[in-house]
Amino acid sequence: MMALTGHGVGIRLNAGSLHGLAYFPSMTASITCLVSFALPFGGAVCLTLMSTVFNNKSGNQQQDPKGGIMWAFIAIIPFMWFTLLVTLCLGNVWINKDGSHEVVNGSYFWSLLTGKKLVREKKTRGDNAEDSTDGGAAVVENGTGGSPAQTGRKGPDYV
Numbered sequence: 001m002m003a004l005t006g007h008g009v010g011i012r013l014n015a016g017s018l019h020g021l022a023y024f025p026s027m028t029a030s031i032t033c034l035v036s037f038a039l040p041f042g043g044a045v046c047l048t049l050m051s052t053v054f055n056n057k058s059g060n061q062q063q064d065p066k067g068g069i070m071w072a073f074i075a076i077i078p079f080m081w082f083t084l085l086v087t088l089c090l091g092n093v094w095i096n097k098d099g100s101h102e103v104v105n106g107s108y109f110w111s112l113l114t115g116k117k118l119v120r121e122k123k124t125r126g127d128n129a130e131d132s133t134d135g136g137a138a139v140v141e142n143g144t145g146g147s148p149a150q151t152g153r154k155g156p157d158y159v
Contacts (some may be wrong), residue, residue, distance in 0.1 A: 015090075022093040022101040025125040049075055091118075100124045 020031040050072040058068025088109050094102040104118045111118050 015087075018095065019090055019093050022095060022103050022123070023091075023105075025101060025123055046076055046079070049079075 017031055017035045020035070021028060024031065053075040054065075054068040054072040056068075057071040058065050062068070089107040091106055092104040092108060096102065101123045102120050103123060104120055106116065106118050108118065110116075
């Protein structure tokens with residue numbers, strides 16, 4: 001139980017956002033927003049589940065609080081195992097000191113099962129400029145920035 005809890009805290013701290021920023025370097029705002037929403041939302045869902053199980057299992061007037069706490073933690077074990085398995089399917093990311101990133105598209109564990117060779121790919125923050133969702137506020141060739149209307153560039157394509 002302690003190992004899973006430690007893993008959950010470790011993955012929550014920074015690894016998810018670092019993976020997102022390495023795979024999509026030009027989508028910093030979107031990734032930060034998504035992580036900022038997902039963390040409290042997941043905590044609220046878990047707290048709701050645990051408090052419901054605690055209230056139902058501890059009995060009337062909380063006669064058995066130890067049993068309620070035990071069953072509350074047991075109730076979240078499937079979610080912890082699911083997140084552990086999903087985390088194991090993340091690709092590898094290396095963030096270099098010069099600001100570039102090296103990513104592996106694919107899961108190491110899945111590649112072991114399928115025998116597929118993974119390829120390391122180097123990316124920089126400017127690689128995905130055409131996929132930017134920040135409204136086009138990137139520095140262009142002449143040193144000016146601004147919206148797509150000001151720079152003459154097309155905005156992002158949404159599917």
